[in-house]
Amino acid sequence: MSENFTALQVNRNEDKTFTRRIVQRNSDDLPAGELLVRVQYSSLNYKDALSASGHPGVTRNFPHTPGIDAAGQVVSCSDGRFQPGDKVIVTSYDLGMETDGGFGQLIRVPSAWAVALPDGLSLKQSMIFGTAGLTAALSVTALVDSGLTPDQGPVLVTGATGGVGSLAVTVLTRAGFQVTAATGKNSETDYLKRLGATNVISREEVTANSERPMLKPLWSGVVDCVGGTMLEAAIKACRYDGVVTCCGLVGSADLNLNVFPFILRGVRLIGIDSAECPMPRRLHAWQYLAENKDAKLLEQLSEEISLEGLEEKIQAMLKGQVKRRVVVRL
Incomplete structure (x- = not known):
């Protein structure tokens, strides 16, 4: 069943400039994939700022929703790898590059891209790491x-x-x-x-x-x-x-x-490659983060914003003015 959701969308204009705005989208417009996830948190990375600015080395097809990191709950999974309600992390691969990413309340991706949230790690903490x-x-x-x-x-x-x-x-x-x-x-x-x-x-x-x-x-x-x-x-x-x-x-x-x-x-x-590293190595790394995190320090390392706050932070990141991890609450 289709549903509407809110997302940041980047559009390419006729004069080859790029504009960003928050829009309503429909889940039917998302790319193919076995796994539909309701995103609760994402994070802002330099690659996201480049994608949001139309950098051809990151994203070539527009309109597009950036966000190379996403964490949330499974809505559906057609191959049974995950169950509805499971908490998952999705990073790397093509997410947020040519595949619509975590700056939208829903993503649809191959189920092989997702990692079950390790015990001891919250969805927000996973995106502080990202x-x-x-x-x-x-x-x-x-x-x-x-x-x-x-x-x-x-x-x-x-x-x-x-x-x-x-x-x-x-x-x-x-x-x-x-x-x-x-x-x-x-x-x-x-x-x-x-x-x-x-x-x-x-x-x-x-x-x-x-x-x-x-x-x-x-x-x-x-x-x-x-x-x-x-x-x-x-x-x-x-x-x-x-x-x-x-x-x-x-x-x-x-x-x-x-x-x-x-x-x-x-x-x-x-x-070290985080984009295509094998899943066993990826799972091991996320478990290591869960076991070796400092929850209080993670909060000090990060700031939380909404979709509406992304524009200011994208501009600041492109100018090298962002020091703390920026977590986006969807």
């Missing part, structure tokens, strides 16, 4: 599953004031690790220490002497959200048997590196 939190958890679980333990020494997080970096700091701290946070924003030292970082250093401290083939061994593990020279230096400064995860390229997509850290110190480099 794709950024999933990426952070995939990075942290890759370290832990590779044998890294808190007693082996400090873990470096680069790009620590960003969405993935800040959540990685909180999750690592909650799991008992000593975290050194690297940032280019010297004014954010107190903020990063509130997240749990034991030490805060500048990115220049990380990259100093990075032209050398090897650096003094400092880190037992690294969560790198930057790429480029930062990642090169972090790898060179890893201790023996260190583990490095890589999930970002804001610094550069290039990696100019020799093999010495790998063959002399046994350093391991693990790439």
